[in-house]
Amino acid sequence: xxxxxxxxxxxxxxxxxxxxxxxxxxxxxxxxxxxxxxxxxxxxxxxxxxxxxxxxxxxxxxxxxxxxxxxxxxxxxxxxxxxxxxxxxxxxxxxxxxxxxxxxxxxxxxxxxxxxxxxxxxxxxxxxxxxxxxxxxxxxxxxxxxxxxxxxxxxxxxxxxxxxxxxxxxxxxxxxxxxxxxxxxxxxxxxxxxxxxxxxxxxxxxxxxxxxxxxxxxxxxxxxxxxxxxxxxxxxxxxxxxxxxxxxxxxxxxxxxxxxxxxxxxxxxxxxxxxxxxxxxxxxxxxxxxxxxxxxxxxxxxxxxxxxxxxxxxxxxxxxxxxxxxxxxxxxxxxxxxxxxxxxxxxxxxxxxxxxxxxxxxxxxxxxxxxxxxxxxxxxxxxxxxxxxxxxxxxx
Numbered sequence: 390x391x392x393x394x395x396x397x398x399x400x401x402x403x404x405x406x407x408x409x410x411x412x413x414x415x416x417x418x419x420x421x422x423x424x425x426x427x428x429x430x431x432x433x434x435x436x437x438x439x440x441x442x443x444x445x446x447x448x449x450x451x452x453x454x455x456x457x458x459x460x461x462x463x464x465x466x467x468x469x470x471x472x473x474x475x476x477x478x479x480x481x482x483x484x485x486x487x488x489x490x491x492x493x494x495x496x497x498x499x500x501x502x503x504x505x506x507x508x509x510x511x512x513x514x515x516x517x518x519x520x521x522x523x524x525x526x527x528x529x530x531x532x533x534x535x536x537x538x539x540x541x542x543x544x545x546x547x548x549x550x551x552x553x554x555x556x557x558x559x560x561x562x563x564x565x566x567x568x569x570x571x572x573x574x575x576x577x578x579x580x581x582x583x584x585x586x587x588x589x590x591x592x593x594x595x596x597x598x599x600x601x602x603x604x605x606x607x608x609x610x611x612x613x614x615x616x617x618x619x620x621x622x623x624x625x626x627x628x629x630x631x632x633x634x635x636x637x638x639x640x641x642x643x644x645x646x647x648x649x650x651x652x653x654x655x656x657x658x659x660x661x662x663x664x665x666x667x668x669x670x671x672x673x674x675x676x677x678x679x680x681x682x683x684x685x686x687x688x689x690x691x692x693x694x695x696x697x698x699x700x701x702x703x704x705x706x707x708x709x710x711x712x713x714x715x716x717x718x719x720x721x722x723x724x725x726x727x728x729x730x731x732x733x734x735x736x737x738x739x740x741x742x743x744x745x746x747x748x749x750x751x752x753x754x755x756x757x758x759x760x761x762x763x764x765x766x767x768x769x770x771x772x773x774x775x776x777x778x779x780x781x782x783x784x785x
Contacts, residue, residue: 392407392431392432393405393407393432394406394407394417394420394425394427394430395429396420396425406420407508447481447482447506447508447509448482449509449510450535450538450542452473453531453534453538454535455473456470457528460527460528460531461528466499467490467494470486471490473486474486474487474490485506485509488505489502489506498519499518499527500515500518500522513534513662513675513676514534516667517530517533517534517661517662517665518530520666520667524666533661537657537658540657540736543740544650544740544743547744547747548743548747551748551750554755555754555755555758558755559758562765562766566766569766569770569773570598570602570769571602571610573773574595574598574602574769574773575599575600575602575603575606576603577599578596578600579603582600589772589775591772592773592775592776595773638681638683647681648684649712649739649742649743649746650743651680651681651684652711652712652739653736653739653743654679654680654736655684655688655710656715656732656735656736656739657732657736659672659676659732660731660736662676662729663732664729664730664733669728673695674692684710690708691708692704694707694708700723701719701723701728702720702722705719706719714735715735715738718731718735719731719735
């Protein structure tokens, strides 16, 4: 079971903590073992929506945009945080801002303040803020982080928008088929029972299913609901999701596109860290969590090669984390000393390639899906009416 705890640490800071435990008592003991005093505890829902990556409730991007706007208006960091805290209506978000203000008032830097809240601020965000403290330009660092998130969201929105219409088609087609099988077919089956004519084989098979559904409607609905619930449970189960992802990676065409999508995120994040002044070796170590599990071993080998003194282009190419185009661009970046900018350009190149694939895929998949659903519905209707056509022909 997973529990959400509101705790107080040794520095008297209120911190939200998530723990996995067998029961509430075990969750409290685990928190105390970590040095936290438990204020409140609540059990998280079992059937929550699946989260991909790190759970993050605080809107980091929106916070950065608003703080950047206030800094550009002439406010300092403390005044900006106070203004954001005063306007915030959600208690959990106001608590985060209050913790940041408290840390700053104790004399800590902003990077130390956000580092104390790992549930809300990623290591990437901490590194971005810390880099601004070296240069004294927090506005530039926040603008860089906002631009980074906007680029990631742009690609994600393209993929999600491409999946909306097929999802609607699948839902509507399934509802139509369900209406035919659970309502229309059983009534046709009762009508045909009164006829002495021989039914075609496939029509008889369909109507037999309809008769069974008509006689066992509750059982059929229960089986269907259990199947849907079982599928939802499996999708929420991390080992199954990992196995499913591995299976998708084995599909040649799809696996290649998934790899390109992962590499785009990888290059964009590393490029942002390099432009923030983070050393290349540290940047590669920080982004390992962004990659799919089957690519992390390759990244580990790249880190070892880089630690041995190899060039970035050699380390990434030899471990399969760079395409031929990326290798040539990395070589250019090593010669010019602008590796961060080059990696960002590689990410944009990969994003454009992903966008073209999504566009072609939707153009082909949507008509194909409509054809399949239309054939399925049409087949059921034809099989229901085929005995009527044969009966009409025999009357003539």
